[in-house]
Structure formats: structure tokens, C-alpha cells
Amino acid sequence: xxxxxxxxxxxxxxxxxxxxxxxxxxxxxxxxxxxxxxxxxxxxxxxxxxxxxxxxxxxxxxxxxxxxxxxxxxxxxxxxxxxxxxxxxxxxxxxxxxxxxxxxxxxxxxxxxxxxxxxxxxxxxxxxxxxxxxxxxxxxxxxxxxxxxxxxxxxxxxxxxxxxxxxxxxxxxxxxxxxxxxxxxxxxxxxxxxxxxxxxxxxxxxxxxxxxxxxxxxxxxxxxxxxxxxxxxxxxxxxxxxxxxxxxxxxxxxxxxxxxxxxxxxxxxxxxxxxxxxxxxxxxxxxxxxxxxxxxxxxxxxxxxxxxxxxxxx
Numbered sequence: 001x002x003x004x005x006x007x008x009x010x011x012x013x014x015x016x017x018x019x020x021x022x023x024x025x026x027x028x029x030x031x032x033x034x035x036x037x038x039x040x041x042x043x044x045x046x047x048x049x050x051x052x053x054x055x056x057x058x059x060x061x062x063x064x065x066x067x068x069x070x071x072x073x074x075x076x077x078x079x080x081x082x083x084x085x086x087x088x089x090x091x092x093x094x095x096x097x098x099x100x101x102x103x104x105x106x107x108x109x110x111x112x113x114x115x116x117x118x119x120x121x122x123x124x125x126x127x128x129x130x131x132x133x134x135x136x137x138x139x140x141x142x143x144x145x146x147x148x149x150x151x152x153x154x155x156x157x158x159x160x161x162x163x164x165x166x167x168x169x170x171x172x173x174x175x176x177x178x179x180x181x182x183x184x185x186x187x188x189x190x191x192x193x194x195x196x197x198x199x200x201x202x203x204x205x206x207x208x209x210x211x212x213x214x215x216x217x218x219x220x221x222x223x224x225x226x227x228x229x230x231x232x233x234x235x236x237x238x239x240x241x242x243x244x245x246x247x248x249x250x251x252x253x254x255x256x257x258x259x260x261x262x263x264x265x266x267x268x269x270x271x272x273x274x275x276x277x278x279x280x281x282x283x284x285x286x287x288x289x290x291x292x293x294x295x296x297x298x299x300x301x302x303x304x305x306x307x308x309x310x311x312x313x314x
Contacts, residue, residue: 104131
């Protein structure tokens with residue numbers, strides 16, 4: 001009778017799942033998610049879920065932190081899983097729920113230091129996802145800039161004030177260890193980029209490091225153009241920065257990571273447990289040099305550095 005009862009339960013469970021409709025995937029984003037990011041998330045989910053139906057419930061706070069918290073609470077009450085993009089979204093999602101699975105794409109914070117995970121291999125809670133090894137990236141940035149500007153001694157750090165500052169502090173520590181002075185230039189709103197560049201020039205910095213932020217990705221053409229206008233060499237994290245006119249980019253492809261995060265969300269929906277799903281680090285980084293920008297800045301890129309680049313943009 002026990003076996004018979006179990007056998008009868010399977011069809012009923014299947015009917016219940018069908019009645020509940022498609023799986024609900026909440027996406028929490030501080031800026032404007034946009035069609036490209038939404039498409040990549042969908043592609044990642046589809047790879048894992050196949051024909052299983054799902055629906056994205058997108059909440060874009062458009063730069064309003066008050067809305068970010070409100071949207072996190074709404075998603076926590078209505079979805080099967082939350083995909084939190086950037087550190088601010090992860091903080092809001094964690095405050096909203098300690099039980100709803102959360103997949104983070106957070107390239108700014110340290111998951112262990114912030115308490116989002118107990119360890120990288122076994123996070124131990126309801127959060128897993130993709131996090132960046134900030135100290136390693138910061139070291140590479142400084143090394144590359146020194147190759148281009150051997151005499152440089154002061155660097156500007158452009159960062160989003162609304163995000164975790166682990167990446168920023170890593171850049172400061174790396175520079176300090178080799179005698180490079182750092183100055184912080186925080187961006188609170190999109191319209192503040194020109195002011196930041198003005199101040200950087202007044203402070204006579206030699207170069208600028210453009211840190212991680214979804215807002216900075218969307219504003220990459222603006223930042224690159226200001227770098228040329230103010231004759232200030234700069235290096236950004238994501239490939240898009242060099243592609244739209246910035247001098248150098250070194251870091252992971254953020255759009256590929258968005259797709260990967262969607263895939264992780266799919267694995268969780270298929271039954272993987274966030275507490276046991278290892279936190280991922282970006283495996284590949286891209287090194288791009290924009291030679292047109294170098295010429296406009298009157299810089300000579302050493303052939304040894306060009307040879308290391310994944311792409312040299314003429």
C-alpha cells in the first residue's frame with residue numbers, strides 16, 4: 001500500500017506544478033536592465049531549463065536606492081529565485097529574504113567578508129553566484145598603467161558610491177604598496193562624471209582607474225570621451241570600455257557573466273541548493289588596447305604590452 005500510494009502521488013505532483021504556472025525569476029537591478037541584459041539572462045536560463053517554462057520579473061530601480069529595497073521585498077514575496085546584479089542589489093535582496101534562493105552577479109564585494117557566504121566552496125545560506133577576485137584585478141591594472149606611464153605617481157579611482165567598496169580598497173592597497181598615491185572620485189549620480197574629471201585634472205593625477213558598476217557600463221562612451229577630452233589616460237574593467245573609445249580595459253566580459261548567472265539560476269531551479277553550490281569566479285579576463293585613444297592622448301604603447309593584448313583596436 002505504501003508503494004501504491006507513492007506511485008499515485010507523482011501524477012498529482014505533476015498536475016500541481018502545471019497548475020502553478022511557469023517558474024518566476026526575479027531580476028533586481030539598480031539601474032535600467034535593458035533588452036540586452038534581459039536577453040542574456042533568458043539565454044542562460046534556457047540552457048539549463050530547456051523546455052520548462054519560466055518568466056522574468058524585472059525590477060529596475062533606475063538609480064533610486066529606496067526603490068531597490070522596495071522591489072527586493074516585492075520579489076522576495078512572489079518569485080522562486082532572485083538574480084541580484086551588483087552589490088547594492090545583493091544587499092537589498094538579502095535584507096528582503098533569508099530563504100528565497102539568491103544568485104548574485106557581484107563584481108564589487110567579497111562574499112565572505114560581507115557575510116553573504118561562509119566559504120566559496122559551500123556558501124551555507126541562500127546566496128551563491130559570481131564574485132570577482134578584486135585584489136588580483138587591481139594589481140593588474142596598476143601593472144599595466146606603469147607599463148604605459150613609467151613615471152606615474154598619482155592615480156584617480158573612479159567608483160560608484162552606492163556599491164560595496166572592496167574593489168576600491170583593493171586598488172588603494174595595491175597602489176600604496178608600490179608608492180603610488182591614490183585619490184577617490186565617487187560618483188553618486190550619472191551627471192557627475194565631468195565634475196570628477198575636472199577635479200582629477202586639478203589634482204594633477206596621471207591616470208584614472210574606472211571601477212566596476214553597471215552604471216559605468218551604460219555610461220562607458222561618456223567616460224571614454226571625457227578621458228580623451230581631459231587628456232587623462234584611463235583603464236576600465238570591462239571590454240566595452242576600450243571598444244567605445246577608452247584607452248585600456250582589463251577584466252571579465254560582464255555580458256558573458258550575465259548569461260552565466262542566468263545559467264546558475266537555472267541550475268538552482270532544477271534542484272541545486274544555494275548553500276552547497278560553489279561560488280564562481282570569472283575564469284577568463286580580456287585585455288584590450290585602443291590605439292586610436294593612445295594616439296589622441298599622445299601615448300606610445302610598448303610593443304611588449306601590445307603583444308599581451310587579446311585585442312588591439314586600431
